[in-house]
Amino acid sequence: MVDPIVFFIASAICLTGAFGVILARNPVHSALMLVMTLFGIAVQFVAQEAHFLAAVQVIVYAGAIVVLFLFVIMLLGVDKAQNLELSILPVQRWAALTFGAGSLAVLTAFIVNVREPVTGAESVGGIATGSENVRLLARSLFSDYVYAFELTSLLLVIAVIGAVVLARKPKDTEMVSSDSERSI
Numbered sequence: 001m002v003d004p005i006v007f008f009i010a011s012a013i014c015l016t017g018a019f020g021v022i023l024a025r026n027p028v029h030s031a032l033m034l035v036m037t038l039f040g041i042a043v044q045f046v047a048q049e050a051h052f053l054a055a056v057q058v059i060v061y062a063g064a065i066v067v068l069f070l071f072v073i074m075l076l077g078v079d080k081a082q083n084l085e086l087s088i089l090p091v092q093r094w095a096a097l098t099f100g101a102g103s104l105a106v107l108t109a110f111i112v113n114v115r116e117p118v119t120g121a122e123s124v125g126g127i128a129t130g131s132e133n134v135r136l137l138a139r140s141l142f143s144d145y146v147y148a149f150e151l152t153s154l155l156l157v158i159a160v161i162g163a164v165v166l167a168r169k170p171k172d173t174e175m176v177s178s179d180s181e182r183s184i
Contacts, residue, residue: 003047006043006047007044007047009043010040010041010043010044010047011040011044013036013037013039013040013043014037014040014041014044016033016036017033017034017035017036017037017038017039017040018033018037020033020036020037021033021034021037027073028070028073028074031066031069031070031073034066034069035062035066038057038058038061038062038066039058039062041057042054042055042057042058042062045057068160072160072163072164075164076163076164076167076168077167
């Protein structure tokens with residue numbers, strides 16, 4: 001009886017945090033709502049007896065990644081009110097809509113065309129135990145999937161650089177705003 005209760009409470013926490021990420025006007029509040037969502041997911045991992053994944057969820061995502069987000073937000077000063085209407089390109093909304101629709105179409109095609117869906121049946125090979133599995137997991141991560149991890153880290157670095165470039169104010173705007181403040 002405890003499992004359904006934990007599931008529904010953790011799901012409510014995840015959904016509340018996810019809506020908070022989207023609806024919060026302050027980026028710092030949005031990042032804190034992301035922490036709430038990640039903790040709810042960690043509780044879901046604990047309920048599934050995946051304690052290692054729950055610890056990784058809290059340490060890596062809620063601990064490191066969100067702290068990186070907060071660092072970039074504070075470094076750029078994006079938490080202050082800004083007029084964002086000045087930098088919108090005329091075709092930006094249509095390009096975003098087209099990209100979103102295309103991404104949704106690709107995701108739908110992947111879901112429809114999957115050949116072997118997860119069934120929930122027990123594995124044929126048995127339960128994974130022992131240090132042999134750790135060695136096999138390490139070999140898989142550092143040989144087969146090393147490029148995926150490196151590309152992910154490169155993507156995160158590019159995202160941070162892009163955030164810095166997009167949030168940086170032009171020098172002309174700074175000069176005009178400081179001159180207008182002095183005249184008042």
